[in-house]
Amino acid sequence: AMCIFTPRVAEIPLMAVKTDGGFGYDSTDLAAIYHRLFVMRCDWLVYITDLGQELHFHMIFDAAEQAGWHRAPHTRCDHMGFGVVQGEDKKKFKTRSGETVKLVDLLDEAVDRARQEIVNRVAQQETEGHEAFLKDPKDQQEAAERIGIAAVRYFDMKANRTSPYVFNYDRMLDAKGNSAVFLFYAYARIRAIQRKAGFDASSASTSGLKVDHPAERDLALKLLQFPDVIEAILANLHLHQLTDYLWELCNVLTTFYMKCKVIGEKEQASRLLICEATRK
Numbered sequence: 001a002m003c004i005f006t007p008r009v010a011e012i013p014l015m016a017v018k019t020d021g022g023f024g025y026d027s028t029d030l031a032a033i034y035h036r037l038f039v040m041r042c043d044w045l046v047y048i049t050d051l052g053q054e055l056h057f058h059m060i061f062d063a064a065e066q067a068g069w070h071r072a073p074h075t076r077c078d079h080m081g082f083g084v085v086q087g088e089d090k091k092k093f094k095t096r097s098g099e100t101v102k103l104v105d106l107l108d109e110a111v112d113r114a115r116q117e118i119v120n121r122v123a124q125q126e127t128e129g130h131e132a133f134l135k136d137p138k139d140q141q142e143a144a145e146r147i148g149i150a151a152v153r154y155f156d157m158k159a160n161r162t163s164p165y166v167f168n169y170d171r172m173l174d175a176k177g178n179s180a181v182f183l184f185y186a187y188a189r190i191r192a193i194q195r196k197a198g199f200d201a202s203s204a205s206t207s208g209l210k211v212d213h214p215a216e217r218d219l220a221l222k223l224l225q226f227p228d229v230i231e232a233i234l235a236n237l238h239l240h241q242l243t244d245y246l247w248e249l250c251n252v253l254t255t256f257y258m259k260c261k262v263i264g265e266k267e268q269a270s271r272l273l274i275c276e277a278t279r280k
Contacts, residue, residue, distance in 0.1 A: 004030075006062035009055065014063055029060045033077070037069045044076045046237065051081035051162060080237045083164040085156075093167050106167075110152050113169055114181075115144035147173075147181060154180035158243035178247040186250040190279045193262050199272050210270045215252075215259040222252045223277055253278055 003013035014026040036042045047057050057079040064070035070077055085093040093101050118140050125132035134140050155172040159165035175181045193199075211220045229245045232238075262271045 004063045004066070006059045006066065008059055008062050012059075014059055025056075026060075029057070030063060033060055033064045034067075034069050037064060037075055037077075043074065044078075046078045046080050048080045048082070051083060054079050054081045078237055080161070082161045083159075086164050086166045088166060088168070090166065107149055107152055110169065110172065111144050111148035113173055114148035114151065115140055117173060118144055118147075147184060150180040150184070154183070154243060157239045158247075160240050161238060178243065182250060183246060186253055187279060189257060190253075190275045193275055194272065194279075197263055197268065197272055199276070201276050204269075204273060204276065206273060208269045209273050210267065211274070212267075213260050215256040216271070216274060219249075219252050219256045219274055219278065222249050249278065 001015060001019040002017035004016055005013045014030065015024055016027055016030060018024060033045065036045055049057070061070060061077040061079075064077065065072065087093045118134055122132045122134060122140075134143055151172045155167075158178060171177060172179060173181055175185060211217050225245065229241055233241050256274070260267070260271055262268055262275065265271070
């Protein structure tokens with residue numbers, strides 16, 4: 001057999017070639033990282049698997065460095081491990097028959113629930129005498145697909161990837177919680193203000209930007225934190241930092257919306273710019 005011993009775990013080698021001349025997972029991963037770093041000339045590799053394979057891939061990275069394929073800091077290799085998705089019983093998420101849950105089924109269920117929520121909201125608006133949007137079933141279906149799929153993706157992203165989390169549709173579609181639905185509402189609120197004001201971002205001047213009200217300052221300061229959040233994510237690959245930031249941003253935006261009237265105020269031009277910066 002041909003083995004590679006790495007300093008990370010000296011007593012457990014990587015099996016490059018088996019005793020019988022065969023090749024296993026270690027061989028395949030070594031060949032893959034050689035091809036990606038030495039042939040394709042990639043400068044950053046991110047391996048995404050469950051946390052149980054973290055040690056294996058770090059040993060692969062060490063072996064690649066020993067061989068001269070991986071040359072930090074000119075090249076970077078990361079393992080982005082994730083925890084287990086659980087059901088309400090805190091056990092590994094499975095169907096009632098014990099089978100693995102398919103992503104397409106989760107997305108379909110999320111879309112169905114989002115569509116029903118839209119139908120209920122339209123009916124409530126009409127009952128209360130308000131103008132109801134999305135009356136057309138085709139529009140409802142289109143909106144439901146966008147909301148449902150975004151809700152699943154956001155819910156998965158907001159969990160600390162190294163920890164298990166409980167899959168829950170109610171929290172996923174909660175319009176008042178840390179969810180994609182809440183973000184959609186915040187975005188829609190900004191767009192409604194811009195439409196009412198006839199705002200055109202392409203012709204807007206930034207020379208009149210003023211940040212005087214405390215709620216304006218809080219929103220502006222939160223926006224300035226965005227580059228730091230991205231830098232942190234690039235460093236540790238924890239995507240939940242982005243959803244945490246967006247959740248906080250939307251809450252600050254809500255306070256701004258409640259305390260700082262935009263339309264018809266002398267600060268309208270400036271506040272429209274703040275809204276546009278938040279939207280983007």
